[in-house]
Amino acid sequence: MGIAEKLAEYRELMAIKRGHYGIVHKVEHISTKKIYARKTVKYGKLDQRGVELIMREANLLSRMKHINVLGYHDVVIDEAEKVIYIFTEFCNKGDLFQLIDKHRYPRTNIPEERIWKLFGQLLLALEYCHCPTKENFDLGEIVIHRDIKPANILITNDDVVKLADFGFSRSFNSSDMLKTQLGTPSYTAPEVLNKTPYNEKADIWSLGCVIFHLCSLEFPFQAMTHADLARNVRDGKRRPFPQGIYSKELEELVDSMMIVDYTQRPSAAQLIRHRKFIEYGVITADYLNTNPTEEIDGKDKMIAELKMCLKMKQQEVDNLEDDLTNNKEIMEAMTITKTASAPSGAAPPSTENNNDVIEKLRAELSLQSMRVKQLEAENSDLRSQNTILTNKVLKLEEAARRVAQVQSAIASDGMTALMRAVQMNDIAGIKAHITTDAGKKNRKGKTALMMCSDTGKTEAAALLIPYEAGTKMSDGTTALILAAIAGHVDIVNILKKKEGKMQARQGDTALINAAVTGHAEVVRALVEIEAGLRMDDGRAAIHNAAYKGHLECVKILLPYEYHMRDKSGLSPLKYASKGKQEAVVDYIKSWMQTNNK
CATH class of the missing domain: 1.10.510.10 (Transferase(Phosphotransferase) domain 1)
Incomplete structure (x- = not known):
């Protein structure tokens, strides 16, 4: 076409x-x-x-x-x-x-x-x-x-x-x-x-x-x-x-x-x-x-960084070429000004001021000539660096290809045999690999127990708790927090004795995450253990539940956290108002009045 x-x-x-x-x-x-x-x-x-x-x-x-x-x-x-x-x-x-x-x-x-x-x-x-x-x-x-x-x-x-x-x-x-x-x-x-x-x-x-x-x-x-x-x-x-x-x-x-x-x-x-x-x-x-x-391993990361270095070097080359072009244009303009003759028949402008201007132009022309030579030298040096870096990238990529066969035996996602068994809910497989693989993390930073928390595999979680309970991800997330987010109350109940009150990097707990996601049964399971704990900004579970409009969670949390305010002095009622959660606002007001709070 x-x-x-x-x-x-x-x-x-x-x-x-x-x-x-x-x-x-x-x-x-x-x-x-x-x-x-x-x-x-x-x-x-x-x-x-x-x-x-x-x-x-x-x-x-x-x-x-x-x-x-x-x-x-x-x-x-x-x-x-x-x-x-x-x-x-x-x-x-x-x-x-x-x-x-x-x-x-x-x-x-x-x-x-x-x-x-x-x-x-x-x-x-x-x-x-x-x-x-x-x-x-x-x-x-x-x-x-x-x-x-x-x-x-x-x-x-x-x-x-x-x-x-x-x-x-x-x-x-x-x-x-x-x-x-x-x-x-x-x-x-x-x-x-x-x-x-x-x-x-x-x-x-x-x-x-x-x-x-x-x-x-x-x-x-x-x-x-x-x-x-x-x-x-x-x-x-x-x-x-x-x-x-x-x-x-x-x-x-x-x-x-x-x-x-x-x-x-x-x-x-x-x-x-x-x-x-x-x-x-x-x-x-x-x-x-x-x-x-x-998700890039060390070798691939090195190759990627070298490629980025090449691109940054190319930026330097491009900038130098721009400067070269600009400086050469200035030089040409100066040369024309310097060599231009006076109009035919006109009296020669032989004033001292004109001589000063010509000398000034000559000095500027000399400086520009030196600058162009300097830029050309720098440009050549950068291109040499580009060549060296390119060759290094090619060698590393070739080395990567040579070891690819060896690396193929290693799971790309960092999954262990224990984790594979958890995925399949293979209890016999879990028991077979638990002593060798327990405590290891995959590429996402999760243990086998955390995978159980994500997917609700209670029997597998019970086997893994003695080995992996208490482990945190890089941001402080625990298996209990993951179970709370997913709403798996059975796993929450068997984990809370080991991981209750553990807080992630920003201070959030399993209870706070359950309040955010609205899992009332999980909130009920954790409230006796974790009520009163705050995030770094002063928010407790009830603030999050009120803002999100999770009324059942608010009902459970109010007797424990009605008095709590965040670092800005905001109450649960204020959070409900900010979130435009009218049902929660009405309930909190009624509860406070009934209980003389």
């Missing part, structure tokens, strides 16, 4: 966005009646490098598959007209910048619950982009967005967030990239503004700026000039986070993302595992036990 026939399959409805990259139209696929967005990019005036980047970007987009990444339907390249058409899913609610404007005029704060939900979905998108083990990508290959801002974050009718524009506005040529870096640095990381090599943590900074903007309805950095704005970004001099509106947890997460030293910023995988995202339904408790970035 030809280009014209392909494009004729769509009916153009309306223009929805214009930018320096081109124009976006809302279009309808005539035969299926489905609506798409079509981005049109004219690449005829781009240099060779710009064309290569845009074609590479089209290939990248076609490989990305994630619910929070804008879905790419098709790419059509018209080489004769030098135009690329990118068809994506259409998002009816527009972008985050429009949402901010809507709340800014008139000024109304965006509800915290909505911010957490938007925030969480964007972290899931970045976790996917930064994951070194994505399907359709080479091992260690990550995607750095580099242009995260409200205008590049779209929202569907169902309030699903879509991260869009993966580099197209930054992938044309060196001058466009320079303008993007220096022209609008409000969301750009300091290391990018400094034109130093950067990694995926640049995206973390940018997303932190976006969430700050959602909370404050103002840009995080302000200044009178672009130069001062860029300087404030480099120095981390930003507006204070709005006080008295949003929780301390939200403020602390945003602060951690906007640390100037990128090595100190958390990753998307670390951020999304904050328990607030469970509370607001962005992730489930089971998600805490997964981390795709930790």
